[in-house]
Amino acid sequence: MDPRVHEHAEVLVDWSARIDAGDDVVVSVGPDAHDLAVAVAEQVGERGASLLSTYDSGEVDRAHRLAVGDVPEPEHERALFEAADVYLRLGGGRNTSATADVPAETRRAVREAHAAVREARYDTRWVSTVHPTRSLAQQANMSYAAYRDFVYDAVLRDWESLADEMAVLKDRLDAGSEVRLVGPGTDLAMSIEGRTAVNSAASVAYDSHNLPSGEVFTAPADTEGEVTFDVPMTLQGQSVRDVTLRFEEGEVVAHDAAEGANVIGDILDTDAGARRLGELGIGMNRGIDRFTDNILFDEKMGDTVHLALGRAYDACLPEGEAGNDSTVHVDMITDVSEDSRMEIDGEVVQRNGTFAWEDGFEA
Template sequence: MDPRVEEHAEVLVEWSARVEEGDNVVLNVGPDAHELAVAVAEKVGERGANLHTAYSSGEVGRAYALAHDGDFEEDPDHVLALMENADVVLSIGGGRNASEGSDVPPEVQQAQSKARQGIREAYMDTDWVGTVHPTRSLAQQANMSYEEYREFAYDAILRDWESLADEMAKMKDVLDAGSEVRIVKEDTDLTMSIENRVAVNSAASVAYDSHNLPSGEVFTAPAATEGEVFFDVPMTIRGERVQDVHLTFEDGEVVDYSAAENESVIGDILDTDDGAKRLGELGIGMNRGIDQFTDSILFDEKMGDTIHLALGRAYGSNFPEGHEDEANDSAVHVDMITDVSEDSFLEVDGEVVQRDGTFRWEDGFDADA
């Protein structure tokens, strides 16, 4: 076994999920993630936790969704009970086809998502962490050789997370003290309120309210969004390639949208529910170990020189204690990315914090360019 697989498992179990003796752990395993799953199971056993393993396949999910009549039972008891009794849920992606499920009708996807709201809430109450095992299908999706992709993935995953957390704390402090964010670049001039919000220093550990490995972003929950934004980083969303998305906001909601490719996917997302028309997240990528786009939101949204916004559900961790119920509610949370490496700036309360991808505490920053 590649020693990096063992390192990946150790980071996931010990740093990210903080698994402890006696924890009830659910391990969701993708079809080609067997090797990492074995290493993770060993680490969970060493820590004296209880393990339940589930098979997580896009092909299986597609077969079920297409065969179903679309009238899904709300929160089936057996699945809900599993989530309600879990302390930790680890999900290891490693599918065989990134576009699996693209032919499932959007109304079926929406119905299934809405019917699993309670399960999703129970899942979010656990110490959940998602990661991926580098696979050939992910390498192909990223347009890389398998070996090249493995090097890329481990550079992003096997980081000095404590040092990165210290650096990202600077951005968290700026957002926590701020009231308004403005993003400006070509075809983008967007303002958002972040007043009375708590930014999350997403350092790949539940100890930081962070649930992705790799991570490397600082995110918050915006409100009162006004203006327009252009997402120029192509993404696969619901199995479909979506490119050059443009959204216009008024009074906090999307009032117009377009896309150069698969525009209907955006329309279907916006039609899910009222919350899908509002933003649930503003995220600022800060992981310099990610240096190219791979068509995977897990990596691409964490990349330095990017900002991402998510339509739909907001995270309760972005709200002061006792105000979590103010978070935007939706059955969806769909991230889209804009490249801010050139001819762009990010302002907080009128002060430039990042210009052309460089933060004000980094070498080469020019506030007046």
Template sequence: MDPRIREHAEVIVDHSTGIESGENVVIQLPPEAEDLAVALHELCGDRGANPIWVSNSDRASRAFKRATDSFDEPSHELAFFEETDAFIIARGGANVTEGADVDPETNAAYNRARRDIKEERLSKTWCLTQAPTSGHAQLAGMSTEAYENFVYDAVSLDWDAQREFQAQLVEILDDAEEIRIRSGEETDVRMSIAGNTALNDYGEANLPGGEVFTAPVRESVDGEVYFDLPLYRYGREIEGVRLRFDDGQVVSHSAERNEDLLASILDTDDGSRYLGELGIGMNRQIDRFTYNMLFDEKMGDTVHMAVGSAYEDCVGEGNERNESAEHVDMIVDMSEDSVIEVDGEVVQRNGTFVFEDGF
């Protein structure tokens, strides 16, 4: 076994989830990540936890969705996660476009039926990470070896140092009222974060981490955003997304590629046209775009916004939490002709923060 796999598992168990004796641990990995499953089981055994490996097969999921368009909540799966203390999931299927021929409306219906399961999982200790498989290497335009190096370098960061670096931005946002983001000629959007909490993501729920994120006040978002970096969703690439917000809601939208998929996401439910998250990427170890949102949203010199559900821990008492079966992140490159303003003061210019040299 590659010793880096063992190191990856140790970061997951000890840093990201803090698994303890007696805990019930669900490990959901693709078949291609069996070595990581083995390492995680060894570590759970060392710590007295109770692991179970559930294989997540993109082929099996596609087969089920194409066989039916009528979905009920799987109550047995909900009960399974109700008995779970910690949930570990890794991306890494052999074919990243496996679900490309599933109808967007079917995906939306599937997500609606599983909304309570998603909420139950998110209420537990959880970690989403990446197994460096050849499918994702191909998507990133890298050799398998180069992609393995990229992934393992990103997950084995000095997370204490990263936490301290990001804490400087958290401090700025702690008492903030309004954020304005401007980039080029097509992005100018304002939102209130008054009363909400900015969280420091340093490799816990997401591994790799490397962002500071919060939730906008639900009906405060106004303006236009051009997401100039693409995203993969359900095995299809959505490119050149433009959204216009009025009183928090997406009132017009377009995409240069796969606009039908974007429309189906926005039409999933009442909450899917509102922003649930604003995140600011701060991980400079992630220095290239790989078509993998787990990494891409953490890149330095970027911001991302997610339509759909807001994380409960970000929403302050008295503010409404946006709820949805969807949570879809989209990215704006902030490296040129861009600023982030907090209560009228510029805190980032062309990717450089006010607390960094060169600002």
């Protein structure tokens, strides 16, 4: 076994999920994430925590969703998460488009039926990661060996040092009232008044739930203008490219795409909250140096900004305030490495991917 698998497991258990003796841990294992699951199980056992593993297959999900008819609320699954302290998702499927032919209305019904399950899962110390697989390497147009190197370069970081770097941007966002993004096909203004940015350093101690991570994100409101997402991606198992959204009074009023416009339309029609933004995220992980058609990596890449339609995270909101609510949270990415700038309250804090406090910044 590649020794980096054990390093990945150790970072996940100790830095990301902060697992300790007595914790009840649920681990969801993708079909090709077996090696990582074995390494994680060993780490969990060494720390004196209990372990329950479940099987996470897109093909299994597809079979059930196409056959079930009316989707019942999975109360047994909710009970599982309500009893858990930690939830780890180890992604690693065999077909990244396994659920592509599940109808949009069925997807919506499943999301609605799982609303209470999601809330119970979010109440755990949950972390999502992926094991490098051949299917993900193929989706990224990379050899398997090169893809493994790519994944571990992104995951096996000095997370404490990166957290210190990202704290500079968090402080700027926390003190700000408005963010403006300007670039090719983009001129978008968002309020961040009263919001708290999350320094997403791949640990629940930072309100961060992805490994790898390496972004700073907040929950915008009152969005106005137009944005173009020029980074291709796969959404709901289908290819989507060059998406444009136009916002008025905080809501999407028009959309288009060079490919996959129907997918975006289905997402927007999910519920009222799906037409509003739940997240503004700025990628800062320089260990991710190329797009791979995997949102877990692509949205963390330096020189990118992503926006999510749908649910806002409570960690960004003042206590007692409800943010944008939706059964979806769908990220889309724009490349800001050229002809782009980000302003906070009129001050340029990033130009062409370089922050004001970094070498090479051009005011």
